[in-house]
Amino acid sequence: MKRKLTPKQQRFADEYIESGKKEESAIKAGYKSRSAHSIATENLQKPAIKSYIDERMAEIASKRIMDATEAVELLTSIARGEEKETVISSTPEGVYESQKEADLKTRISAVKEILKRYPGDDKLVKAQIRKAEADADIAEAKASIMNASTDSTEAKVSEYLDKLDDVLGGDSDGN
Known part of the structure; x- marks a missing residue:
């Protein structure tokens, strides 16, 4: 059985949800200002008030946050x-x-913005993806060639770039 809040406790909780200031909320709810701090601290530790605040905050958040x-x-x-x-x-x-x-x-x-989320059959997007993948493959190949610690590394790089030129139909340094 859930314990109901008193009207004063509910006002305190509602004020606290709105402002986030416990002492000010206690005063607005009708508690005396000299005991507002201790009462507010006590109230925030009471399970019934705490769960009321948590439920209301979740409800507010779900209403205010836009989904996709x-x-x-x-x-x-x-x-x-x-x-x-x-x-x-x-x-x-x-x-x-x-x-x-x-x-x-x-x-x-x-x-x-909509098309970013639903690119569909956009030829430009597909071309951009293919280019990015090709650039990544080229970079990986260059890195692996450079990592090969042989005396003929420069010759291999040159040979590889020539092959890339043939495949891509241009030269590999972007000209």
Whole structure:
């Protein structure tokens, strides 16, 4: 059986959740200021109050933290121009408030963010991945050749670079 909190304990816990200041929370909950520190310390050690605070904090956190689906949905609504922003305009006649779609640059950024998460069949992304893998293979090969402690290391490097040139259709130093 869970022990219920007194109204004063619940006010203390709610104030503490909001401010994080135990003594101030105790005073706002109705405890006397001269005993607020010791009562607050006691209250924070009581299992019923502690579990109430933990439950409320978990509830607040789950409501406030955006999950990945929600983030992609928001990006999608921005990219489609569904999300509006408030614009304040000042004229000699007064101040006006209006709603407008995100500008083109913002919408393009939202699309790019979505595509980072869902690249799909993007040929550019595939080409970039292939290039990165090839660069990594070349670097590994160069390192292994350089680590071979023979007198003909320079000749081997030259030979290897020539072979790479043939495979890649250019020269290996990027020209």
